[in-house]
């Protein structure tokens with residue numbers, strides 16, 4: 046199987062991996078520009094693995110700003126390799142990040158991809174993701190929080206420590222053990238510099254408040270990524286992809302029905318809409334309903350087995 050990476054003229058930073066493509070007319074592709082200038086050194090990352098990660102990222106719907114950012118990181122690390130070879134300074138940057146966004150906007154999914162990417166590029170040894178929340182870090186007596194937090198940092202060494210709803214650590218003010226967790230994390234960032242990447246995630250406003258509430262934080266998290274709510278078109282595309290990945294197909298009427306329902310849900314005041322996660326749950330539910338419907342059919346065809354109709358979406 047041949048593989049080629051092309052860039053679109055309209056979006057030169059967007060990477061598309063095209064499989065089974067015939068050798069095309071000679072044009073400068075991103076793949077060409079990604080080829081190391083010299084023989085890869087021992088410490089250089091494996092190129093094909095990197096492309097797999099990019100493919101995974103590209104598969105995600107929307108998230109243009111996130112994809113642009115990941116390309117920036119790739120470019121920086123690549124150019125730094127050349128700079129080192131040219132005897133120039135190539136200092137590493139602080140890669141701790143803040144992901145701001147509503148539930149189901151892809152924060153955990155992207156954090157996993159960032160982990161794999163940094164591994165492929167030799168920045169992290171393992172690239173695994175340890176996902177925790179307040180309850181995992183905060184203890185019940187003085188000293189317990191620091192101990193619990195350190196344990197999780199230890200597990201994350203070589204990979205990513207991802208703290209969901211991180212703003213809740215600042216919730217109780219100075220007397221709260223959450224503060225001890227923050228202090229321990231800040232110390233761990235100094236002690237284990239370059240050994241792990243810390244990603245704090247949460248709702249935009251709360252995260253903004255959280256970062257501003259602690260003077261030591263803004264400079265330690267120079268990278269802040271906004272995960273916007275998905276548009277209706279993006280949600281439908283996500284639904285289509287999720288069904289396709291499982292060898293199902295949404296009928297045109299099912300899509301229409303889904304669209305109407307999602308528009309209503311998205312515009313509900315006072316209720317938080319969980320974006321792609323909501324769509325995933327709906328698709329999984331419709332797969333169960335379709336199974337029950339097909340049980341009544343004596344011998345379902347391949348098409349029957351694949352098709353999700355409007356009757357399977359009980360909304």
Ligand SMILES: Nc1ncnc2c1ncn2[C@@H]1O[C@H](COP(=O)(O)OP(=O)(O)OP(=O)(O)O)[C@@H](O)[C@H]1O
Nearest residue numbers: 105106147148149150151152153154283321322325
């Ligand atoms: N852009 C996307 N394209 C396709 N699928 C997506 C996309 N974003 C999210 N998903 C899917 O939606 C689900 C929820 O995503 P994820 O868990 O990454 O969201 P999150 O922002 O971490 O949510 P929360 O804040 O609630 O933890 C996952 O199953 C993920 O695969």
Ligand SMILES: [Mg+2]
Nearest residue numbers: 152153154209
């Ligand atoms: Mg998450």
